[in-house]
Amino acid sequence: MENEKIELLKTYLSLYINPMTVLQSQKAGDSPYVILDVRNAPAPVKKVQIKGAQALAAKDLADHLGELDKSKTYVVYDWNSGTILGQQALLILLQAGFKAFELAGALEGWQGMNLPVENV
Amino acid sequence: MENEKIELLKTYLSLYINPMTVLQSQKAGDSPYVILDVRNAPAPVKKVQIKGAQALAAKDLADHLGELDKSKTYVVYDWNSGTILGQQALLILLQAGFKAFELAGALEGWQGMNLPVENV
Amino acid sequence: MENEKIELLKTYLSLYINPMTVLQSQKAGDSPYVILDVRNAPAPVKKVQIKGAQALAAKDLADHLGELDKSKTYVVYDWNSGTILGQQALLILLQAGFKAFELAGALEGWQGMNLPVENV
Numbered sequence: 001m002e003n004e005k006i007e008l009l010k011t012y013l014s015l016y017i018n019p020m021t022v023l024q025s026q027k028a029g030d031s032p033y034v035i036l037d038v039r040n041a042p043a044p045v046k047k048v049q050i051k052g053a054q055a056l057a058a059k060d061l062a063d064h065l066g067e068l069d070k071s072k073t074y075v076v077y078d079w080n081s082g083t084i085l086g087q088q089a090l091l092i093l094l095q096a097g098f099k100a101f102e103l104a105g106a107l108e109g110w111q112g113m114n115l116p117v118e119n120v
Numbered sequence: 121m122e123n124e125k126i127e128l129l130k131t132y133l134s135l136y137i138n139p140m141t142v143l144q145s146q147k148a149g150d151s152p153y154v155i156l157d158v159r160n161a162p163a164p165v166k167k168v169q170i171k172g173a174q175a176l177a178a179k180d181l182a183d184h185l186g187e188l189d190k191s192k193t194y195v196v197y198d199w200n201s202g203t204i205l206g207q208q209a210l211l212i213l214l215q216a217g218f219k220a221f222e223l224a225g226a227l228e229g230w231q232g233m234n235l236p237v238e239n240v
Numbered sequence: 241m242e243n244e245k246i247e248l249l250k251t252y253l254s255l256y257i258n259p260m261t262v263l264q265s266q267k268a269g270d271s272p273y274v275i276l277d278v279r280n281a282p283a284p285v286k287k288v289q290i291k292g293a294q295a296l297a298a299k300d301l302a303d304h305l306g307e308l309d310k311s312k313t314y315v316v317y318d319w320n321s322g323t324i325l326g327q328q329a330l331l332i333l334l335q336a337g338f339k340a341f342e343l344a345g346a347l348e349g350w351q352g353m354n355l356p357v358e359n360v
Contacts, residue, residue: 002334004251009331011124016324081322082201084136084224091129094122104324131244202321204256204344211249214242 015090017101019110022075026052032073035103038089039078043120050077050107051116058089065096074100080108135210137221139230142195146172152193155223158209159198163240170197170227171236178209185216194220200228255330257341259350262315266292272313275343278329279318283360290317290347291356298329305336314340320348 017033025031037049038058049055056064058078068074074093078086086102093100103110111117137153145151157169158178169175176184178198188194194213198206206222213220223230231237257273265271277289278298289295296304298318308314314333318326326342333340343350351357 001251001254005255006331006334008128008248008251009255009327009334011121011128013324013327013331014121015125015129018324082225082229084133084138087129087133091126091133094126094129105322109322128248131241131248134241135245135249202345202349204253204258207249207253211246211253214246214249 015087015102016104017075018104019113019115022103023115032071032099033075034069034072036074036076036089037107038076038085039107040085046120048111048117049120050103050110051118053077055120058085058092061089061092065092065098068093068098070098072099074098075103076100077103077106077110080106135207135222136224137195138224139233139235142223143235152191152219153195154189154192156194156196156209157227158196158205159227160205166240168231168237169240170223170230171238173197175240178205178212181209181212185212185218188213188218190218192219194218195223196220197223197226197230200226255327255342256344257315258344259353259355262343263355272311272339273315274309274312276314276316276329277347278316278325279347280325286360288351288357289360290343290350291358293317295360298325298332301329301332305332305338308333308338310338312339314338315343316340317343317346317350320346 022033022035025033035050035053037046037053037055038061039046040057040059076086076089076093086106090100090102105112142153142155145153155170155173157166157173157175158181159166160177160179196206196209196213206226210220210222225232262273262275265273275290275293277286277293277295278301279286280297280299316326316329316333326346330340330342345352
């Protein structure tokens with residue numbers, strides 16, 4: 001059972017990337033990360049997004065894979081960690097052969113650490 | 121590793137059902153879904169529940185399986201996605217051969233989307 | 241698929257321990273549990289911690305394993321269930337052969353149930 005627990009944790013953690021990893025890479029320049037806001041909501045409901053994110057709603061993702069770049073690493077985020085939209089988007093990206101992670105803590109965690117956002 | 125990540129996401133996501141799926145099915149009539157409120161709390165603490173939910177506390181679930189209907193699909197929910205009560209209840213139901221999901225986002229997510237609740 | 245769902249839930253749930261299990265064991269005396277606060281934050285940011293917890297930041301954990309006691313069972317917690325720091329710490333402890341769990345609901349859940357905390 002201990003091995004199963006360790007394997008589950010390893011695989012689960014490999015799905016996620018920490019906000020500071022993304023932010024520090026962006027500050028250093030030439031970052032491989034593209035942040036995708038996959039919330040299924042119009043801009044007036046979203047109000048803000050992570051600074052520099054691209055909006056691509058999870059419900060539209062499968063139809064727009066051709067516009068993505070396989071040399072990049074996609075970091076998807078949703079409202080908070082209680083939703084499954086980010087994981088659904090991540091599954092679509094991984095199944096299509098993209099390098100991708102879900103942002104640990106989602107938008108709520110990013111804002112909780114006072115990291116940069118912008119109006120949408 | 122990519123295959124393990126994809127398999128984990130697929131299996132994990134198969135445990136959950138989105139609030140809108142349940143709600144739209146109920147509005148269309150003849151819904152297979154029965155929503156179970158599995159919070160281990162008395163009514164004055166719970167105050168409200170999802171509209172039309174049946175209260176069956178996770179701690180009592182194993183003793184009341186005989187009252188459930190195998191032709192239905194049970195949707196369990198707890199306070200929020202940070203607790204494990206919903207997953208414990210889901211495991212009991214799946215092991216007993218019931219069709220069941222955990223409600224993505226739990227009660228907190230349901231209320232965050234202003235979906236219908238009722239006093240208890 | 242049902243078997244995979246059940247196995248995932250079993251393994252996932254085996255990573256967690258409920259707050260009341262820890263608290264009741266501590267009240268009964270001679271508890272095997274040692275609560276580790278693994279938040280990577282200085283005391284002024286943390287402000288409070290779970291009563292009786294030991295502070296050992298996740299970022300420092302790998303370098304301090306020699307100070308831990310294999311006869312104990314470690315219960316790690318982070319700010320809330322939306323972060324992955326607790327799971328990262330849990331993985332380090334399990335891989336090093338310690339008995340360990342993550343606290344279900346994290347600090348946020350503990351405080352939400354009005355369980356005892358102390359200033360740091």
